[in-house]
Amino acid sequence: MGSVKSVRIGGLEFGGGAPVRVEGMLKTPLEDMDACLAELEALGEAGCELVRAAFPREDLRPNLRALAEKSSLPVMADIHFNYKHALAALDSGCGSIRINPGNMGGRDGLMEVLSAAKSLGAVIRIGSNGGSLSAKQLESCGNDKALALVAAVEEQLIPLVDAGFDDVIISAKSSSVPETVRANFLLAQRHPFPLHVGITEAGPGIDGAVKSAAGLGILLNQGIGDTMRVSLTGESVAEVDTAYAIQRALGIRQRGVELISCPCCGRRRIDVPELVRRVKSLLPKDLRDGTTVAVMGCEVNGPKEAAAADLGIAGTANGFVLFKKGKTVATGEAKDLERILEEFLIG
Numbered sequence: 001m002g003s004v005k006s007v008r009i010g011g012l013e014f015g016g017g018a019p020v021r022v023e024g025m026l027k028t029p030l031e032d033m034d035a036c037l038a039e040l041e042a043l044g045e046a047g048c049e050l051v052r053a054a055f056p057r058e059d060l061r062p063n064l065r066a067l068a069e070k071s072s073l074p075v076m077a078d079i080h081f082n083y084k085h086a087l088a089a090l091d092s093g094c095g096s097i098r099i100n101p102g103n104m105g106g107r108d109g110l111m112e113v114l115s116a117a118k119s120l121g122a123v124i125r126i127g128s129n130g131g132s133l134s135a136k137q138l139e140s141c142g143n144d145k146a147l148a149l150v151a152a153v154e155e156q157l158i159p160l161v162d163a164g165f166d167d168v169i170i171s172a173k174s175s176s177v178p179e180t181v182r183a184n185f186l187l188a189q190r191h192p193f194p195l196h197v198g199i200t201e202a203g204p205g206i207d208g209a210v211k212s213a214a215g216l217g218i219l220l221n222q223g224i225g226d227t228m229r230v231s232l233t234g235e236s237v238a239e240v241d242t243a244y245a246i247q248r249a250l251g252i253r254q255r256g257v258e259l260i261s262c263p264c265c266g267r268r269r270i271d272v273p274e275l276v277r278r279v280k281s282l283l284p285k286d287l288r289d290g291t292t293v294a295v296m297g298c299e300v301n302g303p304k305e306a307a308a309a310d311l312g313i314a315g316t317a318n319g320f321v322l323f324k325k326g327k328t329v330a331t332g333e334a335k336d337l338e339r340i341l342e343e344f345l346i347g
């Protein structure tokens with residue numbers, strides 16, 4: 001499904017039924033170029049497809065240019081309050097910018113930005129955020145935050161559409177799952193543009209991952225959302241990993257290996273958490289996307305419960321059993337585990 005319209009950033013299609021793109025964000029300030037490039041490389045390896053970088057000051061222009069030139073990923077510059085920064089970012093080779101058309105210094109500044117973006121074929125992302133809704137916006141929507149998020153997006157969209165600029169990605173985010181979901185359902189019904197989806201300020205670790213999975217799961221399962229970023233208080237690579245884990249769980253995209261492991265009841269014959277760690281560390285990087293690997297605590301239910309796994313391991317009274325698609329392919333004692341695992345995982 002996805003949006004009616006699609007846009008291209010750095011040759012990659014967003015929306016219009018293209019795969020749901022996974023975005024990342026540089027958490028390193030642009031001042032520290034070495035760290036930025038290292039983070040960029042790690043994001044690329046994790047499968048990030050568009051990286052956002054904050055561009056808060058004109059004097060960082062050489063760094064932004066170097067980043068855009070050296071990056072193998074398309075870059076989106078995040079601009080606030082100054083249309084000249086937007087022009088500088090476009091001139092520096094960023095294929096996309098995120099702006100608020102309302103704070104580009106008036107109509108003339110915005111028109112300059114639109115004209116530069118148009119001539120360079122750049123994409124503009126606009127959007128609303130629950131934290132920055134004004135009292136007036138909320139009041140005009142009867143304090144319904146989801147409606148106010150939609151109204152705030154439309155307020156930003158009008159000048160772009162009026163100017164005939166439609167290489168646009170739109171977004172409405174809140175830290176509330178129900179508000180974000182409702183706002184995005186409405187936006188998807190009302191506008192043809194690709195939707196960037198995310199739960200903003202979702203929090204750290206498991207809390208942030210669960211919140212993101214709950215909100216994005218509802219939307220993506222209904223075909224709403226063309227590009228996503230998971231927002232976590234933590235490493236940027238973890239955001240990308242979580243985004244792919246959400247897509248894998250929904251059966252939308254299969255990048256990477258799906259690891260299945262049992263919750264370890266009283267029947268367990270093997271230390272499952274430790275084995276999961278060992279299996280993870282042994283997984284070859286070039287395994288086919290979508291390969292499922294199961295780690296189960298016992299042979300009584302394990303192979304049956306994980307019958308669909310491409311490769312699985314279950315504990316037995318004396319050691320373990322290895323199975324492929326539910327069929328036993330090897331058995332061994334605990335001492336043989338490492339060797340046999342390597343044999344089957346590395347080949």
Ligand code: SF4
Pocket residue numbers: 262263264265266267268269296297298299300301302305
């Ligand atoms: S696989 Fe075995 S140990 Fe794991 S939850 Fe199922 S029955 Fe329990």
